[in-house]
Every structure is written in structure tokens, then in C-alpha cells.
Amino acid sequence: MLRIDDLSVHYGGIHALQGVSFEVPEGKIVTLIGANGAGKSTTLKSIIGLVKPSGGTIQLGGQSMRGLDTKDIVRRGVVLAPEGRRIFPNLTTEENLALGAFARNDKAGIEQDKLKVFKLFPRLEERRKQKAGTMSGGEQQMLAVARALMSRPKLLMMDEPSLGLAPLIVKMIFEIIKTINAEGTTILLVEQNAKAALEIADFGYVLETGRITLSGPGKELLADDRVRSAYLGEGQ
Amino acid sequence: MDIATFFQQMANAMSLGSLYALIAIGYTMVYGILRLINFAHGDVFMLGAYFAFYAVTALAMPWGIAFIVAIGLTGLFGMGLERAAYRPLRDSPKISIMISAIGASFLIENVGVVLFGGRPKSFPSIPLFDTVIHFGSVSVLSVSLFIPVVTLIILAALLWIVNGTRTGLAMRAVSTDLDAARLMAIDVNKTISLTFGISSVLAGIGGIMRTMKYPQLNPLMGFMPGLKCFIAAVIGGIGNIQGAVLGGFLLGFIEIMIVAFLPELTGYRDAFAFVLLIAVLLAKPSGLLGKNQTVKV
Ligand SMILES: Nc1ncnc2c1ncn2[C@@H]1O[C@H](COP(=O)(O)OP(=O)(O)OP(=O)(O)O)[C@@H](O)[C@H]1O
Ligand SMILES: [Mg+2]
Numbered sequence: 207m208l209r210i211d212d213l214s215v216h217y218g219g220i221h222a223l224q225g226v227s228f229e230v231p232e233g234k235i236v237t238l239i240g241a242n243g244a245g246k247s248t249t250l251k252s253i254i255g256l257v258k259p260s261g262g263t264i265q266l267g268g269q270s271m272r273g274l275d276t277k278d279i280v281r282r283g284v285v286l287a288p289e290g291r292r293i294f295p296n297l298t299t300e301e302n303l304a305l306g307a308f309a310r311n312d313k314a315g316i317e318q319d320k321l322k323v324f325k326l327f328p329r330l331e332e333r334r335k336q337k338a339g340t341m342s343g344g345e346q347q348m349l350a351v352a353r354a355l356m357s358r359p360k361l362l363m364m365d366e367p368s369l370g371l372a373p374l375i376v377k378m379i380f381e382i383i384k385t386i387n388a389e390g391t392t393i394l395l396v397e398q399n400a401k402a403a404l405e406i407a408d409f410g411y412v413l414e415t416g417r418i419t420l421s422g423p424g425k426e427l428l429a430d431d432r433v434r435s436a437y438l439g440e441g442q
Numbered sequence: 443m444d445i446a447t448f449f450q451q452m453a454n455a456m457s458l459g460s461l462y463a464l465i466a467i468g469y470t471m472v473y474g475i476l477r478l479i480n481f482a483h484g485d486v487f488m489l490g491a492y493f494a495f496y497a498v499t500a501l502a503m504p505w506g507i508a509f510i511v512a513i514g515l516t517g518l519f520g521m522g523l524e525r526a527a528y529r530p531l532r533d534s535p536k537i538s539i540m541i542s543a544i545g546a547s548f549l550i551e552n553v554g555v556v557l558f559g560g561r562p563k564s565f566p567s568i569p570l571f572d573t574v575i576h577f578g579s580v581s582v583l584s585v586s587l588f589i590p591v592v593t594l595i596i597l598a599a600l601l602w603i604v605n606g607t608r609t610g611l612a613m614r615a616v617s618t619d620l621d622a623a624r625l626m627a628i629d630v631n632k633t634i635s636l637t638f639g640i641s642s643v644l645a646g647i648g649g650i651m652r653t654m655k656y657p658q659l660n661p662l663m664g665f666m667p668g669l670k671c672f673i674a675a676v677i678g679g680i681g682n683i684q685g686a687v688l689g690g691f692l693l694g695f696i697e698i699m700i701v702a703f704l705p706e707l708t709g710y711r712d713a714f715a716f717v718l719l720i721a722v723l724l725a726k727p728s729g730l731l732g733k734n735q736t737v738k739v
Contacts, residue, residue, distance in 0.1 A: 256621055280627035292622040294615055305615050308608075309627035357627065 207232040207392055208253070208284075208361055213262035215248050222248045224416040225262070230361065235383070235393040237403040237424065239437055240413035246396040247289050249413070250363050253394075254286045255279045266361070281309050283360035287367060289396075291350040295339025299330055302338050302349055306356030316356070323352040326382060344375040351382065355391075362386065363394040368402065380406055400437035404428045412437070446579040451702040457586040457655060459694025460593035464648035465671035466678065466686035467600065468641030474617040474681040475637045477536065481543040482523060483645060484668015485550040488661060490516040490646030491653040492558055495565055505568050513646040520642025521635050529631070547668075554661030565657035585654045596647065597687060603640070604683065613637055617681070666712060673719045679732025688730060693718065 208230040215223040223245045230236045240246050251257040253264055255276040264272045271279055293302050303323065307316045324331035327348040333341060338349055347367055354362055364383070368376040380402050387393050397403035404410050407424035412433065420432060427433050465487055472480045493515045497508035527546045531539040571585035604610040615623040616633045624630055652667070653659060674693045678685025693715055701708050722730060 254625065256624060276624040277627040277629055280625065286625055288622065288625060292619055292625070294618045294622065296618055297611075297614060301611060301614075304611060305623075305626040305628070308612065353626075 207267060208394065209263075209265045210249070210253070211263045211265075213249065213252060213264065214260050215245070215252055215257055216260045222416055223252070223259070223262075226413070226416070226418055227262075228411045228418060228421065230392060230394050231409075232392055233387075233390065234408040235387050235395060235406055235424075237395040237397055237407040237410045238413055239397055239400040239403055239410060239433075241437075242398075243415070244413040245416045246413055247365055250286055250288075250365050250394070250396060253279075253363065254284060277309070280357055283358075285354045285357045285359040285362055287350045287354040287362070287364045289365035289369070291346050293338045293346050293349050293353065296337060298335050298337055299341075299349060300334045302353050303356050306353035307358075309357055315358070319356055319358060323355050326355075326385065327352050344371050347371060347375070347379060351379070351386075355386065359391060361392045361394060363396070365396045366398060367395075368397065368399045376402065400433065401428070404433075444579075447702070449577070449580045450582060451698055453580075453582040453586045455695040455698035456691075457589035457651075457694075458698055459691035460590045461648050461652050461655075461667070461690075462671050462674050462694045463687040463690030464593055464596065464644045464651075465667060466674040466690040467683055468645050469672050469675040470678070470680055470683060470686040471613075471637050471641045473675070475613065475634055476528065476532075476539075478528065478539055478543065479672065480641075481540075481668075482527075482546040482550055483641070484664035484666075484671070485547050485554070486516060486520050486523070486642045486664070487645040487649040487652075487667060488554065488659075488664030489519055489550065490642075490649030491565075491659050491663065492554070492661075493646070494650045494653065495563060495659055498566060509650055512650060513643055516646025516649070517639045517643040520638040520645070523642075524635055524638040529634075551661055551665070558659075558661050560661065562658045562660040565653050565659060567657070568654065571654045583655070585651070589651050589655065592647070592651065596644065600640070600644070600683065609633070609636065670712070670715045673715045677719055677722045677729055679729030682729070682731045682733075685729055685731035 210229070211227050213223050213226040226245070226249060228236070228238070238246050238249060248257060252259045253271070255274055259272060263270060266282060266284060271282070294305065297305070303320055307319065310316055329345055330348055330352055333345065338346060341349065351364070351367060367379050371379065376399065383393060383395065384406055395403055395407065404424040404427050410422065410424045410427045411418050412420035412427070420427065420430065422430070465483065468483050469480060472478055472483070490512055493512035494508055497503045497511050498505055501508070503511065523546060527542045528539055531542055571588060573584040574581050575584050575587065604613060612623070612628045612633045613636070615626060615628060616630055620630060670693055671690060674689035675686045676689070677692065678687070678689030696714055696718060697711050700714055701711055726732070
């Protein structure tokens with residue numbers, strides 16, 4: 207479905223991505239793990255068009271997406287739940303969800319999807335009229351995921367959805383990622399929480415300072431010694 | 443002071459406050475969406491008045507049509523200004539775009555002097571606005587009643603656009619977080635352009651109404667109101683529409699009351715805006731209705 211080839215990104219003099227290639231097959235969960243500053247967010251931002259790559263190709267279903275405007279990429283069915291959630295704090299839950307569906311104009315479908323995300327996150331329904339900025343970190347993360355779902359994406363990209371959350375909420379978020387995937391949405395998940403990510407992923411890639419250094423099925427990477435010592439904090 | 447003079451001054455204060463509010467909203471909306479102080483906003487106000495003037499005189503349009511045309515042109519001008527002077531600098535340091543705004547202001551004023559002439563022009567009288575209306579012993583110019591009424595209608599429409607429409611939702615999203623708004627598939631350029639259009643339309647309406655009240659036009663007439671309305675926006679809490687309205691009315695009232703009750707201080711009327719600004723900022727740095735920005739991580 208999504209295919210990245212030799213992707214290169216420069217920030218001024220910093221060469222943040224140095225020829226990254228990977229693939230996200232339709233219907234799968236793919237995870238990208240790596241240390242701080244490896245270039246994970248940069249990869250997602252390039253795919254969604256917030257960062258302009260200096261080289262390489264980005265293809266969705268065989269069509270090139272590089273150089274497209276973010277709004278057109280979202281309209282093609284790709285969405286990003288960004289790092290740090292980036293919900294609109296001064297707007298209510300409902301307004302945030304409405305913004306998530308901004309590209310659509312099928313009123314009935316939007317209403318239907320709203321009920322669906324409320325079923326997924328009952329907590330959000332209780333807080334429909336609450337300003338998002340006053341919600342707890344966990345609720346804000348639920349809102350970020352729910353908002354992304356409101357565009358009815360084919361490919362949902364998530365940048366560190368577990369960041370700063372209590373273990374119980376993290377577990378819940380990962381359960382929900384599985385549910386979303388089971389319902390047919392392809393997932394590209396960026397995580398620092400390598401163990402949890404690899405456990406649910408069909409396929410994983412390890413990014414180190416702008417390069418992919420390891421890849422394989424999630425279970426295999428979990429068992430890999432290099433991954434275990436570098437990302438799972440287990441002694442050699 | 444008798445009661446008649448008091449009511450007369452109140453009417454004056456209401457209409458001056460309305461004008462200030464209309465212009466202050468433009469500063470606050472543009473600041474809200476781009477964090478830019480649009481120094482050329484006062485000049486857009488001036489252009490609104492001149493467009494109406496030429497539509498009525500040179501093109502001999504009936505005033506109603508002339509005003510609509512002038513307001514439309516002012517809105518388009520504001521959008522053009524954003525396109526030409528601000529959009530190319532959107533990713534540049536804030537100081538560059540600020541300097542561009544100051545440059546645009548000087549440019550408009552000076553081109554105005556060349557095209558319109560430096561000599562003041564007087565707007566032909568329109569009887570509907572020039573009638574003196576008597577309430578007992580109080581007599582006010584009809585335009586002083588029109589201005590607050592028109593302003594209220596416009597405020598209601600504006601609040602509806604911002605809080606009740608899809609476009610308004612996009613505007614609020616863009617003003618909170620530009621990149622997050624992009625992620626929502628919002629056309630950020632279009633939204634910013636529209637914000638400039640709306641704020642310029644308000645300035646155009648303000649410019650025309652001010653000319654109905656004081657029918658003298660000159661190319662620098664936007665400077666002082668521009669400055670004061672910027673102050674009004676800051677006093678109210680820049681970025682906040684209700685704040686701009688509050689600041690505008692506050693400034694209008696104080697100015698009129700000083701002239702009315704302390705006539706010996708009339709020479710300082712413009713200075714009071716600054717005194718008020720300093721006083722408010724000392725007490726509440728984010729302005730009267732401004733929020734202290736708190737970001738939850
Ligand atoms: N806007 C920017 N300007 C300059 N350098 C940047 C910018 N954004 C990212 N970088 C640099 O690019 C590199 C990759 O950053 P990126 O945010 O993609 O890392 P990451 O893998 O997401 O890290 P983290 O896990 O901490 O979120 C880093 O060295 C970072 O300093
Ligand atoms: Mg990151």
C-alpha cells in the first residue's frame with residue numbers, strides 16, 4: 207500500500223534521513239522503532255507532506271505522493287496522529303472530532319463514525335463538550351486517535367501514542383490499535399515503547415540516525431539480540 | 443453638564459467606540475491566525491473610505507451600491523496584501539514579516555498621497571446620515587445612531603462565522619496550531635486569506651462609517667486610528683475578538699469622556715490611549731480578556 211524508497215531529508219545542514227526504504231502492506235501493522243533523534247517523526251512528517259524530502263519516492267497504491275499538499279494526502283486516505291497529540295486545546299472534543307472529519311462532507315457518514323469512535327472511547331462521549339485542553343493526558347491521546355479516525359483513513363500513522371501515559375492506558379491504546387487494524391485500517395506505528403509495538407506489529411523496522419539498520423517480522427525482532435540490548439533494555 | 447449634553451456625548455462615545463472596535467477586530471484576527479501585527483491595517487481602513495469616495499464621486503454610483511463596491515474592494519485589497527507582502531515570508535523569522543508590514547503601510551500611505559493627492563477631500567453629504575435627530579433636548583446626528591447599530595449587526599455576523607460555521611472552525615484551528623490544522627486537511631492558505639478578507643471588510647466598513655461622521659478624507663487618516671485600535675486590541679487581549687470589541691469601546695468612551703468632562707486635556711486625547719495601555723498591561727499583561735497561555739503536555 208505505502209512504499210518508501212531511498213527517502214532523504216535535510217534540515218539545513220542536518221541530514222536527518224539518509225536513504226530510508228520500507229513498505230507498509232495493506233491491512234498490516236508496521237512499526238518503526240528507534241532512539242531519540244533517529245528520524246522517526248521526520249519519516250512520518252515527510253509522508254504526510256509537512257516536511258519536504260530532498261530525495262527519494264513516496265508511493266501510495268503505486269501513485270507518487272511526494273510533493274503533494276498535506277490536505278491532498280489526507281484526502282487520499284492517509285492520516286497522522288502526531289507526536290505530542292496536537293489536539294486543539296481551546297476547542298471541545300466534538301469540535302476536535304469535526305476537524306478530524308474536515309475533508310469529508312458526507313454528514314450521515316460523519317455522524318456514524320462519531321458514534322463509532324465514541325464506542326471505541328466511551329470516555330470521550332462523556333466529555334463531548336469539554337475543552338480538550340482541560341482533559342487528562344490519556345483522554346487527550348484518545349482524542350488524538352479518535353480525531354485521526356474521523357477522516358476514515360486507509361492508512362493511520364501514529365507517532366508515539368504511548369508517550370507519557372500510565373501503563374494501564376498504554377495497554378488500552380495498544381488494544382485499540384489492534385481493534386482498528388482488525389476493522390481494516392492499515393497502521394504505521396512509531397514507538398519508543400519497542401516491546402509493546404513489536405508485540406502487535408506484523409513487521410518492524412529499526413531506524414538509527416537516519417538509516418534503517420534492521421527489519422523483520424515483529425516477533426523476530428523481539429527475539430533479536432541487538433534489538434533486545436538496544437531497545438528493550440535487556441542485558442546482553 | 444446637563445443631561446442633554448451627557449446623552450449627546452454617550453452617543454458620540456458609542457459611535458467612536460464602535461469604529462474602534464471594528465478596526466481592532468481586524469488586528470486581533472490577523473494576530474490570532476499569524477501572530478502578526480498587521481501595521482498596514484489602518485491604511486486598509488483609509489482605502490475603504492477612498493474607494494467609497496471615488497465610487498460616489500468619480501463613478502457617480504448611488505451611495506448604497508458605492509459602499510458595497512468599496513467594501514468588497516477593501517476586502518480584496520486585504521487579501522492581495524497578504525498574498526504579496528506576508529505569504530512569501532510565512533516561514534521567515536517573525537521580524538522579517540513585521541518589517542514587511544511596516545513597509546506595506548508606508549507604501550500604501552505614500553502611493554495614496556500620489557494617487558489621491560495630499561489635500562483632504564470632503565465626502566459629499568448623504569442626507570440619510572446627515573440628519574439631526576431630536577430626542578427632547580438631545581440632538582444627535584443620525585449617523586451616530588447608525589454606526590453602533592451597523593456595528594452590532596456585523597459583530598453578530600462575525601461571531602456566527604467564527605463560532606458557527608465550518609470556515610470559522612478552520613480559522614480557529616489554524617490560529618491554534620498551523621501544522622495540526624494542515625493535518626486536518628484544512629486549506630491553510632485559503633483560511634488565512636479569508637481572515638485577511640474579513641478583517642479588511644470590517645476595516646472598510648469602519649472607514650466608510652467614519653467618513654460619514656467626519657466627512658474629511660486624507661491619505662494619512664488611517665495612521666492614528668490604526669495605532670489606537672491596535673492598542674485597543676492589546677488592551678482587550680490580542681487574539682480575542684470579544685477583547686478587541688471591549689478594548690475598542692473602552693478607548694472610544696474614555697476619549698470622548700475626557701474631551702467632554704476635562705476639556706482642558708483635549709490636546710492629550712490621543713495620549714490617553716497609551717496611558718490606558720500601560721496601565722492595563724501593568725495590571726494584566728495578557729490584556730483584559732486575554733488568557734495566560736498554558737500548554738499542557
Ligand atoms: N525542524 C527541524 N529543524 C532542524 N532539525 C530538525 C528538525 N526536526 C528534526 N530535526 C532533527 O532531525 C533529526 C531527527 O528528528 P526526529 O524528530 O525525526 O527524531 P525522532 O526519531 O522522531 O526522535 P524522538 O523519538 O525524540 O521523537 C534530529 O537530529 C533532529 O534534531
Ligand atoms: Mg519523534
